[in-house]
Amino acid sequence: MLTTGAKPTHPHPAVPLCGEGSRLYASALSSGRLARDEAENAPCLLESALLHPDPDDANWLRPVSPSAALAQRLHPIEQEIRDRRNLAVQLADLFEPFMAITAREEPATHAITVLEGEARINAAIERATAECRTEVLTVQPGGGRSEKTLNVALKRGQTILDRGVSMRTIYQHTMRHSQGTLAYAARMAQDNVEIRTLEEVIDRMMIFDRAVALIPARADRDVALELRHPALVEYLAKVFEQQWQSATPLLDEVPYPPPTDGITGVQRSIAKLLIEGHVDEAIARRLGMNVRTCRAHIAKIAAALGSGSRAQLGYLIAQSGILDKGH
Structure with a gap:
């Protein structure tokens, strides 16, 4: 309820009419007029020029026909569309000479x-x-x-x-x-x-x-x-x-140093990677062999150095000096 003299609150969407305004406009179209005090609850009706004062009675408002109201609102939109189209044509004409230049060139190569x-x-x-x-x-x-x-x-x-x-x-x-x-x-x-x-x-x-x-x-x-x-x-x-x-x-012999203490050149390469902390799979991948072959070489290294565990193997490799002898 609106109290006397209070200004009606009118939260409004981004369209010309709110729900109340639409209802009252439909009522005005049906009866041919709308009481002015009713329209106060929907000021968008007057703001949108959908109602105008009745020349015969100031207490009433008469509705503008929907076709006239629609045409009035569509006109600026259609004009904007025509302006945009004209701008698009102008831009196309402007850039057409530049397009012709690039068309004669070789397509760009992606780096x-x-x-x-x-x-x-x-x-x-x-x-x-x-x-x-x-x-x-x-x-x-x-x-x-x-x-x-x-x-x-x-x-x-x-x-x-x-x-x-x-x-x-x-x-x-x-x-x-x-x-x-x-x-x-x-x-x-x-x-x-x-x-x-x-x-x-x-x-x-x-x-x-x-x-x-x-x-x-x-x-x-x-x-x-x-x-x-x-x-x-x-x-x-x-x-x-x-x-x-x-x-x-390919036809030459690989210049591996001769075996030292039962350790071949390939095994010295594996030993070097072992003490650097590489796992079996990484060593195999780096040396181009399968993991099973790599582990077989590791087992031979361990046997030659008398290692009983993987942790001990690294220590024995470092202490044996076999990596120094391979150079």
Whole structure:
């Protein structure tokens, strides 16, 4: 209830009429008029010009027809739409000459492209292979390859060689014990193919014409990065060259120091990683061997040093001096 002389409160939505105003406007349209004192409860009716004073009786208000009220409200909106459309046309005309300039240029090349999934990664490798004209540099960590992987690599590699492209590949020493990988290397051994091995390498890497590089972006190798930024690719090429100089040609003997105290060169490498705190899986991954082989070597090291526990093994390795003797 409104007390006498009190100004009615009128919380209003963002539309021309509130609920009370809509009800009263409908009533006014039905009866042809509305008492002025009723309209006081909905001032939006007068503010929106939906009611106007009755010329014959000041106590009454008459409604404006809905079609006239709607047209009055739509007119400024339609005018704004026409103005916006005209502005859009002007902007299109303004930028059309600039669009013509960029249309004549080569499409922009992304410096770094994220490749998710084996299909996209392989497609990127195939594309880079097809574009390659002079040189391919690759680093392949791990030991032997599966027959399927080798067949794909052989087909891809032969396609490159037939165009006279040179190839240099760095494997890990452990691939020397894989007959399948050795057979693949023998088939690829031509004048423009060189293969060397290292005990430890960086992760997988492929560089084509020193213009495109592909590297893993995740440990499971299901995501890769395709790099086309000249500085990044050149940096990776320098990393490859540094490792290449330290690597051993495939047909040469690996320059391991002779066994000392029953510890071979491979086992000394494992021992070094052990005292650095690496677990078996990490050591196997870094040296390109499976975990079972790695643990067999660790067992031989423990037997040679007389270790009865893993904790004692680290201490005995450090005290034995076998790592110093390997240099």
